[in-house]
Amino acid sequence: MPKIKVTLLTGRTIDQGTTKEHGKLSEAYRENVAICEMDPDDLETIGIRENSNIKISTKHGKIIVKAKESKRAPHPKIAYMPYGLWANTIADPKTHGTGMPSFKGIMAEIQPAPTENVPTIPQILNQTYRKE
């Protein structure tokens, strides 16, 4: 399976902001937050098209989201995810003595995940944080 190493950034998008107000359990929120914006050349490198499922792996975890062709390109080997449960399950918790984890500039690897599904919020909560 082709892979690409990227620098992962997480941040706000206007769609994340508006759909959050419609409810975090809404389908619109998942469609706009469980995504990763990639440079078109990077999509080509791993041989996928927009809206294909991808697996993003960091030292801190793995998550399946949908790939989106970035409208902010060119930014080769820089991938962007909106803030939310999906991005933060793979963020770097180290604060380097400041209290602030590293939500931007995280080393990550992206590969196609055609057979896996993008998890919903209840699925992530159940699988990752199940209440004992």
Next chain:
Amino acid sequence: MSTIKNVTCPICGTLCDDLEVTIKNNTIVNVKNACAVSEAKFMSFSNPEHRNLKPLVRKKGELTEASLDEAVKRSAQILADASYPILYGWSCTSSEAIRVGIELAEEVGGVIDNTSTVCHGPSILSIQNVGIPTCTLGQIRHRADLIIYWASDPYSAHPRHMERYTAFSDGRFQESEWEHYIARLRGILGKKRFSRASELVLMKEVELPAVSGQKLPPKFETKKRKLIVVDVRKTHSAEFADFFIQVEPNKDFELLQALRLLVKDEELEVDQVAGVSVNLLEDVADTLVGCNFGVFFFGVGLTMSSGKLQNIDAAIALTKDLNYRTKFSIMPMRGHFNVAGANIVYTWQTGYPFAVDFSQGYPRYNPGETSVVDILCRDEADASLVIASDPVSNFPREAVQNLVKTPLIAIDPVISPTTMMADVVFPSAFVGIETGGTAYRMDRVPLPMKELVNPPQSCLPDEEILQRILRQVRRIKRQRRKA
């Protein structure tokens, strides 16, 4: 039907206070002057599908409906039994509620921290290190002739910031650049059409003028009010800018230090810094020095990437250097509508703006040790109260795993991953819509939040919920002392 004017928006730190909300039968039917995010909130806040409407208490692993009394008693018991509880959130509630929260933190000997710990916490540390030359947004609206958004995308996070306070605002001494922007867009569109036609006729590519690149655009220096965006990718906001500088990720510190040298008329013995040519940086340094009143707005792109508070140190030092040559200000783009208020209330009550630890009986502050993500990653907290925030969504996995394994109390108007994982859930009233209060804008100007409609009967204001928990905690402690 009635219309309430001058409503303060409960979304971001821009705290727009010119909204007009139309109400019919205790329902908001229209909102004017709001941004996309604000409109989404005003028009869908009451959707019962996404709202907590009853107090919930976890029984046998399931969240079940409970009376308010039961929820208060369970919460107070959790907090009174804990030896090192965390009280977290606070940026989307009123300053009045925050004040009660601090009293509660002191009473239970816990740590109280707000969302700036994962937002502009490093900026606060830096401001404590080196100070900050800043001003109010009104000054910028009326006087600033050079605006720089560094690692900040106001289009996405503060949608009306440019319109109300910077490039697209009509100030007393500075005109809005909106018409120029529209003219530029039309020009680019025309040139694109011409380019496509030329390509068909001449069979070769015709170069389009760019707002980014290795040199400033022609006539840039003669423009009255200039807007520059510096970011790792060409954001929406960069499209509005007169010039966009693309910096390599995690290299902001180098770029800021390079500009400091150039502003001091030193020479750089390299061709480029952080992916930006030194020739361009020399022109940018001239622009910085040549303005009458410039301002840096910086976002969490600086605080969350490599270097963290060192990046802010460098940005503030550059601002300080520029003040030897002209007038310059700097301001963090605060996210939630009352995150600045959380810092201010904490500071006037305890002496410290976030990550305040009461476990020794007096306020102690040492971010990295007393900050909530570090405490959770070290697995030291034995209970948590989260108010108006969603750390289960917003914290890294390691921190969340430890947050949810101990008793968790959530106070929130809406259903979120945090309320779904909580052991006690309080439905609360939306601050700025269903209950009033005070919030602080990003430039630390306090503004009143209005009560526009009545909340559902079961949804109390945050302040009252906290007061009830505090009273119950004191009751338990009194009983323990007697026993």
